[in-house]
Amino acid sequence: MSKIKRLEKLLLSINSKKHFTLKELAIEFQVSTRTIQRDLIRLIDMGLPIVSEFGPHGGYRMENDRILPPIGFTELEASAILFSLQPYEQDSFPFQIQSRSISHKLLQYLPDDAKENWENVQKRLYVQSPLPQKSALSNVLFEAAIKQKIATILYKFDNSATYCNMQPIGIYNEKDEWYCPAFCYSLMDYHIFNLSDITQAVINYEPMDVKDFSNITIHNWASQITPRSYVELEADIAPEGIPYCMSHHYLKQFLFKQEDGTAIMKGRILLTALEKTAEYLWPLNANITLHSPYEIRSIHHSWAQEISKKNEPILNM
Numbered sequence: 001m002s003k004i005k006r007l008e009k010l011l012l013s014i015n016s017k018k019h020f021t022l023k024e025l026a027i028e029f030q031v032s033t034r035t036i037q038r039d040l041i042r043l044i045d046m047g048l049p050i051v052s053e054f055g056p057h058g059g060y061r062m063e064n065d066r067i068l069p070p071i072g073f074t075e076l077e078a079s080a081i082l083f084s085l086q087p088y089e090q091d092s093f094p095f096q097i098q099s100r101s102i103s104h105k106l107l108q109y110l111p112d113d114a115k116e117n118w119e120n121v122q123k124r125l126y127v128q129s130p131l132p133q134k135s136a137l138s139n140v141l142f143e144a145a146i147k148q149k150i151a152t153i154l155y156k157f158d159n160s161a162t163y164c165n166m167q168p169i170g171i172y173n174e175k176d177e178w179y180c181p182a183f184c185y186s187l188m189d190y191h192i193f194n195l196s197d198i199t200q201a202v203i204n205y206e207p208m209d210v211k212d213f214s215n216i217t218i219h220n221w222a223s224q225i226t227p228r229s230y231v232e233l234e235a236d237i238a239p240e241g242i243p244y245c246m247s248h249h250y251l252k253q254f255l256f257k258q259e260d261g262t263a264i265m266k267g268r269i270l271l272t273a274l275e276k277t278a279e280y281l282w283p284l285n286a287n288i289t290l291h292s293p294y295e296i297r298s299i300h301h302s303w304a305q306e307i308s309k310k311n312e313p314i315l316n317m
Helices: 003-015 022-029 033-045 075-089 096-109 112-124 138-147 239-247 271-287 294-310
Strands: 050-053 059-062 150-157 160-168 171-174 177-184 189-194 198-204 230-237 255-257 263-270 288-292
Touching: 003 022, 003 033, 003 059, 022 033, 022 059, 033 050, 075 096, 075 112, 112 138, 138 150, 138 160, 138 171, 138 177, 138 198, 189 263, 189 271, 230 239, 230 271, 239 255, 239 263, 239 271, 263 271, 271 288, 271 294, 288 294
Parallel strands: none
Antiparallel strands: 050 059, 150 160, 150 198, 160 177, 171 177, 177 189, 230 263, 230 288, 255 263
C-alpha cells in the first residue's frame, strides 16, 4: 500500500475510534509501530488534533472535532458553499469562526481562474431570506449574467407574450419573486424583468454586440446605468433613517452621507421602477424629505390618504 493511500485509510480509521494505540494500528495496517508513529506525526503536522495519553492505558485519541475524510468539490459546488456561508460569517452567528475557516480553506485551494469566477458570482447574485419558490429560468439568466451573454426570452407583457433579447446584469429575490435587471434590446433601454413573467429563456451564443457590465453589478446597477427613460431622485434623509437606507439592497447605492450627520439621496430611477422605489422609501416615514420625483410623492400621498380614510375616528352623535 502506498504512503498516501495508507495515510487516507489511517485518517478514516482513527476518526472512527475514541482511543487507539500504535500497536493496534500497526496490526491493522500490517506495518511497524515506528511507521505508524511517523504517519501520525505527518497527520498532526497537517493539523489533525491528535493527543497522546501517558500511563499504563495510554495511547492516542482525537481531541475535540474529528476530521472528515477528503471530499472533492467541483468549482461550482465550492462557489455555492462560499455563497451560502456568507450570512454565517457575521460576529453574531454561533458558528462564525467555523464558517470563516471553511471559506478560508476553500479559497486557499481554488485555482486563480476559479477565484475569478467566484468573484463574478458575487457580482451577479443577491439573495435574501426567505427564498422564492423554485424558478426554472433563474439559472439560465444567472449563467447569462455571469458570462455577459444575451438571452432570448418569451416575456408576458400587457396580456400578450413577446420574444425579446436582453442582457442580464444579475438576479435578485424579493418577496417570493426573482427579478432580473437587464438591458432590453427591444426597448433599447434598461428594464427590471420579473422572472414569473418569463416563460422561456435561452442563452444566445450568436455573435452580437454586448454591453460591458464589468463594473455594473447586482449591487450598484441602479446608480451606474444610464437609462433613456428615467426620473431624478432627490431627498434629504434624517440621521434616524440612515441605518435603514444603508442596509437596503437597493437604496444604499443612492445614499451620500453629510458631515452634519444627515444624508442625501440622489440618482436616476427607471420609470418602470417608480412603484418599487416608492415602496422602498415608504418605511422612512418622517425621516425623509422627498424633493423629487413628484410621481413618488404622489404615490405616497395617495397611500397616506387611503390609510387616513380607513382609520377616520368615529364621532359619537
